[in-house]
Amino acid sequence: MKEKDMFKVNGFLGVLLFILLGAAAVIGVRQFTLYENYVLLVLGVLCGLVMFLILTGFTIVQPNQAKVFTLFGRYLGVIKHEGFYLTIPLTVRKTVSLRVINFNSDKLKVNDLEGNPIEIAAVVVYKVVDSAKAVFDVENYKGFVHTQSETGLRHVASQYPYDNMNNDYEISLRQHSDEVGDELTKDLQKRLELAGVEIIEARIMHLAYSSEIASAMLQRQQAKAVLAARKVIVDGAVMMVKSAIDQLKEEGIVELDEEKKAQMVNNLMVAIVSEKGSQPVINTGTIY
Incomplete structure (x- = not known):
């Protein structure tokens, strides 16, 4: 599922059309009352129904926000630009935030490359770049980010030693936090691309040996x-x-x-x- 633009017009034009239809409906009902003209009554009722449909098509999009539209289970498109719009009536809209989000993982207990038990936690900075994927390709993109972030952190932590005591390794978790953070960012980006999420930064925020050692x-x-x-x-x-x-x-x-x-x-x-x-x-x- 990929993003595509949703059909839309300026919302104020829709308001003007709504007012004109309302005036037409009032005139039709009034003419029926005065002259019992059933044709004008039918036109007035139709104008009222169209007014109701137009009313369901109005939507407001806030800055750094996207709205995903579906009609009777069919994906129609996305509006990402802020403003007041009139779209296809009777659509179902789901709001997705495009703002940058910080996520602090829990302290995880993992084994490093040498098998030493350590405690590690990370901060992940991300944002949604494809709202259609975030809505339709995963059940809950925020929960997906949290779960995959912890999985990626466990994987990266197991690839390096806690400390390079004997200069046996090029990179260690304690001495090369920038290199480890870059590797974690790349790993998470591969995992979260499915959800339409871009990883801006991932860094280790807590690192220590487990209490027993x-x-x-x-x-x-x-x-x-x-x-x-x-x-x-x-x-x-x-x-x-x-x-x-x-x-x-x-x-x-x-x-x-x-x-x-x-x-x-x-x-x-x-x-x-x-x-x-x-x-x-x-x-x-x-x-x-």
Whole structure:
């Protein structure tokens, strides 16, 4: 089912026709009363029936709104432009909003790519672009959007890990929210095209580990942060020790053999890397 334009005329022209028919009906009845002219009576009654039919053909379309028309079960067309119109009488009209709609999904419990249970929720921004599909191709387009959004969110969440701890994956849910949101938008657009809906944006609004593994994963993240910090400290300590030994050697301050050099490296590394302040030991030489 696709959109097609509904036959319509300006509503004020319809009002003018309604007034003229009303005047004709009154004149016909009056002439019958005065002269008992049955022809004029029949014309007056017909004008009254036409007035009733015209009255059922008036419709008002609000901005960012569409009306879908059917006549005795047959689809006739759609009016999407705001205004006051006269259309085919006795039609059934269904109003569809063309405004942008925000939908916040419930928090879903799913397994990520690594099998970790996570909680995830998304916000979906969409609008109806084909009102005929929204009315006739699905039972309830808003309910269809809600159901398919949750299905698409589950599918996308299972394709990526929560976090890229070991740099094994290019994309993770926590670190690449924009890329995941774009993928979710594409997935939902394929699912909701049937309902005549356009997905404007889809983004993750809530992401967390499930309560049963949250504490363990927090410890894992803390351990990773500690290891990263220790690596920075060790790399800096190595550079400092190398610089100190090279400077002593270049300026000839002291001659160090391999054993003393190794001892000096050990002492400097312990002093720099240690979390607690080291106590200096002053070498005063040999006392006889």
